[in-house]
Amino acid sequence: MSDIIQLLPDAVANQIAAGEVIQRPASVVKELVENALDAGATEITINIKDAGKTLIQITDNGCGMSPTDARMAFERHATSKISSANDLFAIRTMGFRGEALASIAAIADVELRTKMTEDEVGTLIHIIGSEVKTQEPAACNNGTTFLIKNLFFNVPARRKFLKANTTELKHIIWEIQRIALPNPEIKITLFHNNAPLYELPQTNHRKRIVDVFGKNLNNSLVLVEEETSIVKIKGFIGQPKYARKTMGEQFFFVNGRYMRHPYFHKAVMLSYEQLLPPNTFPSYFLFMEMAPADIDINVHPTKTEIKFENDRAIWQIIHAAIRESLGKHNVVPSIDFDQSGSIDIPVPQKTNENIVFPDIQINPEYNPFDEPKQGTSGGSYNKPTSAEKKNLENWEDLYRGTQLILKPETQSFTGQNSSENLYAHSMEQFSGKKILQLKQKYILTPVKSGLMVIDQKRAHERILFEKFLEVMKSDSVASQQQLFPQTIEMNPADSALLKSILNDLLSLGFDIREFGKDTFIINGTPGVLDVSSPELIVEKLLEEYKNSPVDARSKAKEQIAISLAKASALEYGTELKQAEIDQLIDDLFACATPNFSPDGKKVLTIFPIEDFEKSFSK
Ligand code: ADP
Ligand code: MG
Numbered sequence: 001m002s003d004i005i006q007l008l009p010d011a012v013a014n015q016i017a018a019g020e021v022i023q024r025p026a027s028v029v030k031e032l033v034e035n036a037l038d039a040g041a042t043e044i045t046i047n048i049k050d051a052g053k054t055l056i057q058i059t060d061n062g063c064g065m066s067p068t069d070a071r072m073a074f075e076r077h078a079t080s081k082i083s084s085a086n087d088l089f090a091i092r093t094m095g096f097r098g099e100a101l102a103s104i105a106a107i108a109d110v111e112l113r114t115k116m117t118e119d120e121v122g123t124l125i126h127i128i129g130s131e132v133k134t135q136e137p138a139a140c141n142n143g144t145t146f147l148i149k150n151l152f153f154n155v156p157a158r159r160k161f162l163k164a165n166t167t168e169l170k171h172i173i174w175e176i177q178r179i180a181l182p183n184p185e186i187k188i189t190l191f192h193n194n195a196p197l198y199e200l201p202q203t204n205h206r207k208r209i210v211d212v213f214g215k216n217l218n219n220s221l222v223l224v225e226e227e228t229s230i231v232k233i234k235g236f237i238g239q240p241k242y243a244r245k246t247m248g249e250q251f252f253f254v255n256g257r258y259m260r261h262p263y264f265h266k267a268v269m270l271s272y273e274q275l276l277p278p279n280t281f282p283s284y285f286l287f288m289e290m291a292p293a294d295i296d297i298n299v300h301p302t303k304t305e306i307k308f309e310n311d312r313a314i315w316q317i318i319h320a321a322i323r324e325s326l327g328k329h330n331v332v333p334s335i336d337f338d339q340s341g342s343i344d345i346p347v348p349q350k351t352n353e354n355i356v357f358p359d360i361q362i363n364p365e366y367n368p369f370d371e372p373k374q375g376t377s378g379g380s381y382n383k384p385t386s387a388e389k390k391n392l393e394n395w396e397d398l399y400r401g402t403q404l405i406l407k408p409e410t411q412s413f414t415g416q417n418s419s420e421n422l423y424a425h426s427m428e429q430f431s432g433k434k435i436l437q438l439k440q441k442y443i444l445t446p447v448k449s450g451l452m453v454i455d456q457k458r459a460h461e462r463i464l465f466e467k468f469l470e471v472m473k474s475d476s477v478a479s480q481q482q483l484f485p486q487t488i489e490m491n492p493a494d495s496a497l498l499k500s501i502l503n504d505l506l507s508l509g510f511d512i513r514e515f516g517k518d519t520f521i522i523n524g525t526p527g528v529l530d531v532s533s534p535e536l537i538v539e540k541l542l543e544e545y546k547n548s549p550v551d552a553r554s555k556a557k558e559q560i561a562i563s564l565a566k567a568s569a570l571e572y573g574t575e576l577k578q579a580e581i582d583q584l585i586d587d588l589f590a591c592a593t594p595n596f597s598p599d600g601k602k603v604l605t606i607f608p609i610e611d612f613e614k615s616f617s618k
Contacts (some may be wrong), residue, residue: 010130011106011129011131013076014076014102014103014105014106014130015106015107015129015130015154015155017076017099017102017103017106018102018103018106018107018155019155019158021099021100021103022100022103022104022107022151024052024162024163024168025048025051025052025053025151025168025171025172026052026168026171026172026174026175027175028052028056028104028108028148028151029046029052029056029058029172029175029176030175030178030179031095031100031101031104032058032100032104032148033046033058033175033179033188034094034095034179035094035100035101036058036060036062036144037094037179037183037186038062038081038093038094038095039060039062039064039143039144040062040063041060041061041062041143041186042061042185042186042187043060043061043186043187043188043189044058044059044060044186044187044188045058045060045188045189045191046058046176046188046189046190046191047059047191048190048191048192048193049192050165050193051165051166051167051168051169051192052148052151052168052169052172053151053159053162053165053168054149054150055147055149056146056147056148057145057146057147057148058145058146059143059144059145060143060144060145061141061142062143062144063116063117063143064115064116064117064119064122064142064143064144065114065116065123065144066116066119066123067123067135070112070114070123070125070135071123071125071132073112074101074102074105074110074125074127074130074132075098075102076098076099076102077098077099077102078098078101078102079097079098081093081095081096081098082096089292089293090292090293091292091297092255094257102130104148105127105129105130106130107129107151107152107154107155107158108128108129108148108149108150108152108153109126109127109128109129109148109149109150109153110125110126110127110128110147110148110149111124111126111146111147111149112125112126112127112144112145112146112147113138113140113145114140114143114144114145115140115141115142115143116142117142121137121138121140122138122139122141123135123136123138123140124136124138124140129153129154166496169192170493172190172192173190173197173198173492173493176188176190176198177251178251179258180198180200180208181205181208181209181212181251181253181258181285182253182258183256184203184205184207184208185202185203186202187200187201187202188200195517196517198211198212198492200212205234205235205236205285205287206221206223206236209221209236209285212491213249213283213491214489214490214491214494215489216488216489216535216539217238217242217249217283219242220238220242220283221236221237221238221239221283222236222237222238222239222326222328223235223236223325224236224237224286224321224322224325225321225325226317226320226324228317230290230294230310230313230314231288231289231290231310231314231317232288232289232290233286233287233288233289233317233318233321234286234287234289235284235285235286235287236284236285237268237282237283237284237285237286237322237325237326238282238284239326239329240272240275240276240277240282240326242282242283243272243276243277243280243282243283244281244283244543245279245280245281245543245544245546245547246281246546247281249283249284249285250265250268250281250282250283251284251285252264252265252286252288253285253286253287253288254288254289254290254295254306255288255289255290255295256287257306258304259304259305259306260304260305261305261306263315264311264314264315266315267315267318267319267322268282268284268286268318268319268322269282271318271319271323271326272322272326275326277571277572277573284322286318294308294309294310295307295309296308435578435581435582435585437456437575437576437581438453440456440572440573440575440576441455441456441457441572441573442454442455442456443456443459443576443581443584443585445585449606449608449609450606450607450608450609450610450611450612451606451607451609451612452604452605452606453604453605453606453607454584454585454588454604455597455601455602455603455604456570456572456574456584457569457570457571457572458569458597458601458603459585459588459594459597459603459604460565460569460570460584461565461566461569461597461599462588462591462593462594462596462597462598462603463584463588464528464529464564464565464568464569465561465565465597465598466591466593467528468508468526468528468561468564468565469558469561471508471509471526471528472507472508472557472561477506477507477508477509477527478509478526478527478528479510479511479524479525479526479527480509480524480525480526480527480529480531481511481523482522482523482524482525482534485521485522485523486521486534486535487515487519487520487521487522488519488520488521488522488534488535488538488539489518489519490518490519490520491518492518494539494542495517495518495520497542497545497546498512498520498538498542499514501545501556501560502514504556504557504560505560507557508526508561508564509524509527509528509529510522510524510525510526510538511523511524511525512538520538522534522538525537526564529568531568537564537567537568540566540567540568541560541563541564541568543567544562544563544564544566544567545559545560545563548562548563561598562598562599565598566598566599588603588604
């Protein structure tokens with residue numbers, strides 16, 4: 001029998017290996033920009049066409065390559081960065097495997113122009129699918145330019161699986177962010193289809209974070225600094241009150257390299273324990289420096305997972321450093337859970353268990369004989385119009401003595417199963433009864449069958465949502481003009497999102513215009529809202545919208561109304577005056593669907609009197 005084992009030709013081997021290193025255009029951007037950093041560049045320009053599918057061009061002012069090195073660079077395992085196995089334990093550079101260029105050249109059309117400062121002429125190399133087409137002296141600037149065209153031209157399966165341009169571009173932006181944040185001293189410019197997406201000047205760490213993520217972050221950032229014998233940590237964390245609904249802005253870097261580290265992430269999150277509103281995530285940008293020998297960056301081909309020798313100790317150090325920063329900025333000590341005005345941490349409600357009521361807070365100013373005061377201090381809470389009011393007068397008559405069945409909403413986007421949660425209860429008059437606010441989150445009021453508990457934020461979301469629906473249906477849109485129009489600057493991703501929903505926002509009463517690149521001017525806000533800080537509402541609205549289920553977005557208008565309702569509703573922790581509580585209840589029961597929030601969550605629940613009796617039976 002003849003021998004059947006063969007060595008794969010280099011081109012094929014490279015193509016297979018390429019799959020590991022280069023998964024999408026963003027991987028090319030990452031590898032080439034990292035090479036530019038390693039080459040000592042102080043300026044890097046990235047020029048992308050069609051999310052990198054057509055062109056990726058990267059120019060740096062680094063050290064350049066000699067004609068021989070330029071050719072060698074494309075060989076597998078060709079690297080100038082390590083020469084012995086020992087060097088592996090002292091890596092300070094981004095690359096060291098010598099795989100990237102060989103991989104890219106195997107699956108694309110690559111043109112390299114490079115010149116070292118001391119050389120008169122530079123080198124031009126053109127390679128397509130590992131085949132060298134041209135190598136010749138050429139006039140070049142100092143430094144290096146790579147042009148990558150037709151990525152995956154010979155790997156149709158890979159090309160076919162590339163996602164839409166918006167997705168591929170997002171990955172590219174993420175890679176740039178991960179490189180830009182730890183390297184503020186390097187000027188980085190990113191163009192997409194000739195439009196500038198980032199123009200990041202040379203600056204310091206803090207300013208770079210703000211340049212990347214937008215000015216809104218500036219007030220939120222708190223310095224973290226800690227130096228121990230095993231690790232030096234410097235960076236910034238976001239104050240809890242600025243925490244966002246998405247996890248986007250959380251970054252760890254070690255020795256200038258981005259890393260994912262779920263274990264250290266927990267240390268950060270635990271430091272914020274009890275400081276965050278539910279389902280929100282703080283921003284953090286933590287840069288660690290440590291001896292290269294104490295970490296192993298070799299565990300993952302794309303090198304975002306890193307092993308630490310002393311991970312438990314580092315965990316403790318991170319945790320302590322963040323607690324200390326939060327404490328210094330008065331975030332921690334100001335918390336006092338048992339006093340009114342403190343931050344409230346809502347506890348998830350488990351209705352199946354015996355309910356233990358925490359101490360009830362009684363508004364000391366409450367006087368049942370007071371006339372309800374007009375006007376509210378809740379800021380965003382709005383009274384119904386007089387016409388609505390008329391309809392609502394004596395709304396409780398509706399409930400008096402009769403069995404009321406509140407049906408859950410049947411609209412499909414609520415995602416709620418309508419066979420569940422049918423409430424049947426009868427209500428007595430509220431007037432003259434004490435209605436209490438509990439933990440600045442719940443409103444408690446006795447009803448005939450027991451104790452009704454209303455979630456104040458969800459109730460307000462429902463009220464606002466129904467108002468927005470009405471506004472969208474009507475022809476005349478009321479917009480509240482801002483005395484001082486606000487400009488709002490966004491990161492490219494948010495700016496694109498805002499543009500895509502701008503028309504729907506206009507129909508809700510916003511008056512927002514584009515005002516230069518990624519900047520918008522807010523001239524007016526919906527008349528039904530009492531907005532004190534328009535930029536904040538727009539920002540929260542975008543956050544909510546980003547978080548909404550993707551399939552719900554086909555009903556864009558409704559979804560935007562839901563997002564806006566969530567963004568502008570009363571926050572938990574807002575102390576309500578008696579008149580405001582009454583108004584909220586009035587408005588809630590004037591809604592078509594009072595017992596579910598617009599995204600299908602329970603607004604109210606009734607604890608039956610039998611449960612009380614049961615718990616006192618012994
Ligand atoms: P690695 O970065 O792991 O060494 P690469 O395949 O990415 O492997 O690059 C191979 C070599 O090519 C590098 O070690 C470096 O010597 C050279 N090189 C690549 N890009 C540049 C650049 N922009 N400027 C100067 N030299 C470069
Ligand atoms: Mg490299």
